[in-house]
Each structure stands twice: as C-alpha cells, then as structure tokens.
Amino acid sequence: MAVQAVDLGHGQACRHLAESALEISRKSATPGAAALFTVMKARGLAAERHAAQTTKTLQRAETLLSRVAPGTEPSWINRIGFGKPSLAHLTAHALRDLGDLAEAEHQFKRSRATRDGVGHPRTYSLTLANLADVQFTRGLLPQACQNWSTSLDAMAGIRSARTDQAVRNLRSRLATLGPRKPTFAQQLNQHAAAWQQTTTSRPA
Numbered sequence: 001m002a003v004q005a006v007d008l009g010h011g012q013a014c015r016h017l018a019e020s021a022l023e024i025s026r027k028s029a030t031p032g033a034a035a036l037f038t039v040m041k042a043r044g045l046a047a048e049r050h051a052a053q054t055t056k057t058l059q060r061a062e063t064l065l066s067r068v069a070p071g072t073e074p075s076w077i078n079r080i081g082f083g084k085p086s087l088a089h090l091t092a093h094a095l096r097d098l099g100d101l102a103e104a105e106h107q108f109k110r111s112r113a114t115r116d117g118v119g120h121p122r123t124y125s126l127t128l129a130n131l132a133d134v135q136f137t138r139g140l141l142p143q144a145c146q147n148w149s150t151s152l153d154a155m156a157g158i159r160s161a162r163t164d165q166a167v168r169n170l171r172s173r174l175a176t177l178g179p180r181k182p183t184f185a186q187q188l189n190q191h192a193a194a195w196q197q198t199t200t201s202r203p204a
Contacts, residue, residue: 002040006093011047018044032073035064036082039090046094054098058091081123085115089127096134105134117154122163125154129166136173145188152188152195159199167192 002021006014018041025033042057065087080086092107108131117124128151135144148170155163174181174189181189 002044006040006043006047009047011044011097013044014047015041015044030073030077031064031067031069032077032082035061035068035087036077038064039087039094043090043094043097046097049098051098054094058094061087061091081120085111085127088114089123089130092130092134096130101134101138105131105138108134121154122158122160125151125158126162126166128154129170133169133173141177141182141185145184149188149191152191155195164196164199167195171196 002014002017005011005017018037021037022029022034022041025037029037038057039061042054042061045054045057065084068083088107088111092104092111095101095107096104108127111127112124112131115124115127128147132144132147132151135141135147151166152170155167171189171192174185174192177185
C-alpha cells in the first residue's frame, strides 16, 4: 500500500503506512523487514521534500540491511526478493524525488549491477528504464537510449501495467526531442513502437 501511495503522489500516506508498519512490528521485525519499512518511510519523506530526514532514514535502512543474517528472514521477504538491489532501487527513487539526480543515477546503477536480470526480468527491465529516465533528464542522451534499449530487450515476453507505462514514458520523453532527434534515438523510438504493437496484439 505504501508503494502504491507514493507512486500515486501521496507521500504523506506512504510515510504514515511505513511508520505504522514499523510501530506494529517494533518488537518482532527482522532487520530485513525493518529495512524495507524504513526505506519506504524514506520514500514518503522524499515525496514530501524533507531532504535531511530522508537522508537520515535512508542511512538507517542501509544499516538495518547490513545486519541481515542468511536464512533468518521471513519467507515473504525472500518471496518478494527484497535485498541490496531492491534497497538501492527504492533509494534511487527517493533521491530522484528530492532532485538529487546524480546520486539517483548512481543508486539505479548499483541496483542494476546487483540485480539478477535472468531471475527477475521485469524488475530488472524497470530498473534500467528508471536509470535511463534519470540519465535523459541529466542530458545524457546516448547513455539513456542505450539503457532504454536494453530495458526493452529485457521486457520481451513481459506484459504489465508498469512495463506499459515505462515504454509510454520512453516514447513521450523522446518526442520532446522533436523530428530531428539523433538516428539512435529514432531507432529506439521504432523499437519501442514495435514493442507496444507486439504487446497490444498479444492476449492479456
């Protein structure tokens, strides 16, 4: 619920939900679970533009995750695959919301480097798409297009609301370049259009 709230722009609701989870599980949460609740609190704080509190909360989440011992986390933590790649991914989102694009790019790269692209192709592809979006905003067009292209390749055979939105965002961002966009950007736009056509024609 906290993830949905912040993705819809409700930072305060995200923070309150994460704080409730921390309070309810205060005496029983494992370090991994507490790290997840804490980084989600940071995302809520970032959405509310509380920079200093966000930084402190992100540091707390990192400390908690460093205390995780193998085989001691609950099954639901293992099932959703929360660990270093996920923490870096969520941290990047918080930093992006604060406007720290350079550090957000670093954290998305960190998530990409530690993410199992074969075992978790959808999440891996979305991490790449988010990385590309930050790079585009920073004016790093060749790097952004390369990561978007790799993201599209990783999305092959995958259909979800988040991947659909990521590809729509890609094409919307490229459209801002106008008709004289570089050849590699034109090719990427064609790649994205082909992906959309394929997923649209595939049964849901």
